[in-house]
Amino acid sequence: MKEIKTIEFKEDALYLIDQRKLPVSYEIFECRTYKDVYYAIKEMVVRGAPAIGATAAYGVVLAAKEFIDGEKKEFLSNMKKALSFLNESRPTAVNLMWAIERMNNLIERNRDLSVEDIYMKLKEEADRILKEDIETNKRIGEIGNQIVGQKATILTHCNTGALATAGFGTALGVIREAFYSGKDIFVYADETRPRLQGGRLTAWELVQEGIPAKLIADSVAATLIRDKKVDLILVGADRIALNGDTANKIGTFMLSVLAKEYNVPFYIVAPTSTIDFSIETGDEIVIEERDSKEVTHIENIRIAPEGIDVYNPAFDVTPNENITGIITEKGIIKPPFRDNIIKLK
Numbered sequence: 001m002k003e004i005k006t007i008e009f010k011e012d013a014l015y016l017i018d019q020r021k022l023p024v025s026y027e028i029f030e031c032r033t034y035k036d037v038y039y040a041i042k043e044m045v046v047r048g049a050p051a052i053g054a055t056a057a058y059g060v061v062l063a064a065k066e067f068i069d070g071e072k073k074e075f076l077s078n079m080k081k082a083l084s085f086l087n088e089s090r091p092t093a094v095n096l097m098w099a100i101e102r103m104n105n106l107i108e109r110n111r112d113l114s115v116e117d118i119y120m121k122l123k124e125e126a127d128r129i130l131k132e133d134i135e136t137n138k139r140i141g142e143i144g145n146q147i148v149g150q151k152a153t154i155l156t157h158c159n160t161g162a163l164a165t166a167g168f169g170t171a172l173g174v175i176r177e178a179f180y181s182g183k184d185i186f187v188y189a190d191e192t193r194p195r196l197q198g199g200r201l202t203a204w205e206l207v208q209e210g211i212p213a214k215l216i217a218d219s220v221a222a223t224l225i226r227d228k229k230v231d232l233i234l235v236g237a238d239r240i241a242l243n244g245d246t247a248n249k250i251g252t253f254m255l256s257v258l259a260k261e262y263n264v265p266f267y268i269v270a271p272t273s274t275i276d277f278s279i280e281t282g283d284e285i286v287i288e289e290r291d292s293k294e295v296t297h298i299e300n301i302r303i304a305p306e307g308i309d310v311y312n313p314a315f316d317v318t319p320n321e322n323i324t325g326i327i328t329e330k331g332i333i334k335p336p337f338r339d340n341i342i343k344l345k
């Protein structure tokens with residue numbers, strides 16, 4: 001299995017695979033300040049809910065390093081500002097807020113320690129988040145593999161692999177696990193307009209692993225599903241509400257409607273850190289709207305005329321009634337979702 005180091009912290013700097021450049025070139029983006037990390041998340045140098053969370057945690061570490069020479073009071077005040085700034089980098093993936101809150105809670109628990117000791121504890125906590133995510137994803141892979149047939153064609157959307165996490169992946173992690181456990185699987189990967197995470201990132205990971213697959217335009221999925229060419233649909237998540245409604249990359253909701261119409265099992269695959277226990281339904285999820293240039297251009301080449309207005313939501317919400325189950329590291333959550341999700345709090 002190929003090791004893909006999406007995120008690496010060493011010698012007081014954070015190194016990220018620059019996912020904007022893949023697959024054409026493999027480049028590393030260096031973050032030396034928490035504002036570098038904000039930029040990396042906002043501009044999707046790094047993306048994917050768990051990867052965003054782990055990256056933000058190291059952004060907090062870089063902020064603590066930046067303010068380490070200040071008096072305690074000034075340090076705590078600067079850290080509060082830095083955490084709030086990082087928290088605003090993208091609005092939908094709850095792992096960002098989950099990681100920031102976890103780092104803030106650590107500061108609050110240790111505010112009587114020296115600034116240097118707080119910094120060391122923050123670094124340890126960020127390392128823990130990174131390590132836990134990889135372990136969580138491998139557990140998700142094992143659990144998810146239980147619902148993959150010995151011979152199965154799986155359709156997936158966007159990128160939910162090692163690049164979207166600290167390693168191994170979520171939905172693509174289940175696909176990895178099924179492949180390496182010897183199952184005869186085949187993957188259809190949606191290219192996922194407009195940022196093409198499927199065509200650029202999932203396709204790259206599948207080729208790296210030698211997993212049999214075909215890349216398709218998003219609009220091909222409907223015919224494949226209608227013609228019974230797809231046995232299972234596995235997608236990721238950015239925020240899951242208590243009732244199971246799930247925000248994920250734009251185009252996921254459409255797939256769920258097709259899956260329901262043609263009785264194809266449709267699973268969300270995500271760590272429990274992607275569950276937002278503070279919201280009842282998907283109506284409360286903020287959907288990020290991104291720059292129109294993502295739609296009117298590809299690699300800075302204009303493909304739509306000047307003057308055309310654009311609507312570019314980065315996510316949509318799949319209603320829980322379209323979801324077969326939610327595969328997590330604690331097991332597969334089945335309906336009734338609220339009753340079963342609340343038990344995980």
Ligand SMILES: CSC[C@H]1O[C@H](OP(=O)(O)O)[C@H](O)[C@@H]1O
Binds near residue numbers: 158160
């Ligand atoms: C394993 S979470 C991956 C999740 O994140 C993606 O969004 P983005 O690339 O904009 O960060 C997409 O929703 C994936 O399902």
